[in-house]
Amino acid sequence: MNNYKDIEVALSHEFWCCQREFESFVHHAVLLFSMDNEKNVRIQAFTAYGNFIRHLYTFYEGMIKYRNANLLDGAKGQAIGKKISKLMNEEVKKLIRNKALVYNSSPELDSREMMNLVESEVPEQFGTDFRQMRNRFSHAATSRINRKEVTLSDFYNRYHRYMMLLYQTCSFTWNIEKVDQYDWLEIDNFLKVIKSNPI
Numbered sequence: 001m002n003n004y005k006d007i008e009v010a011l012s013h014e015f016w017c018c019q020r021e022f023e024s025f026v027h028h029a030v031l032l033f034s035m036d037n038e039k040n041v042r043i044q045a046f047t048a049y050g051n052f053i054r055h056l057y058t059f060y061e062g063m064i065k066y067r068n069a070n071l072l073d074g075a076k077g078q079a080i081g082k083k084i085s086k087l088m089n090e091e092v093k094k095l096i097r098n099k100a101l102v103y104n105s106s107p108e109l110d111s112r113e114m115m116n117l118v119e120s121e122v123p124e125q126f127g128t129d130f131r132q133m134r135n136r137f138s139h140a141a142t143s144r145i146n147r148k149e150v151t152l153s154d155f156y157n158r159y160h161r162y163m164m165l166l167y168q169t170c171s172f173t174w175n176i177e178k179v180d181q182y183d184w185l186e187i188d189n190f191l192k193v194i195k196s197n198p199i
Helices: 004-032 040-067 078-105 128-137 152-174 187-197
Strands: none
Touching: 004 040, 004 152, 040 078, 040 128, 040 152, 078 128, 078 152, 128 152
16 A cells, blocks of 8 residues: 555656656757757757656546546556546546636636637547557657657647646646755655765
8 A cells, every 4th residue: 555655755756757848848949949950959859848748647647546546446457548548638628617717707817828728629539649648758669759640749739738737737736846855755865875876
């Protein structure tokens, strides 16, 4: 049985990784405007966005498995992945509904943010594509770089607004501002080992 503290640290680390990859993506995407022909920058932007997807999916997957395991009752093997994909769709739709309620109850708010977020328009394959893209950046699969299936470019064009919705929603509660003051358990212990056994 997992200790609650261990679960919190594992999820915190996953979201920390997600943030670092997103920051790296933004940095390299901005560089592309002035260094479009710099192949290394393009590779770094591509890699950072793929890893951002990987960590964001894994974070939500962990939240479901550790905090809402009841939502997976009866699912086994590949059925778990399909169930989680469906739950991802439901989560995005729920977040859009919640945002719409806020905007509808406060007419003074700028509604431009809501213009691209329509609950009924969330494609049914979103969760499946999200899971498949996570898998591509978790394994050395040719699907990561070929153009036969949904590419990272396709994914970005179709789903980036949902990625931002999922990411920004978690940022409010999972952003660790004082990393040094956080108890990282084995992560801190690993640093001690490195210090006592230099490379």
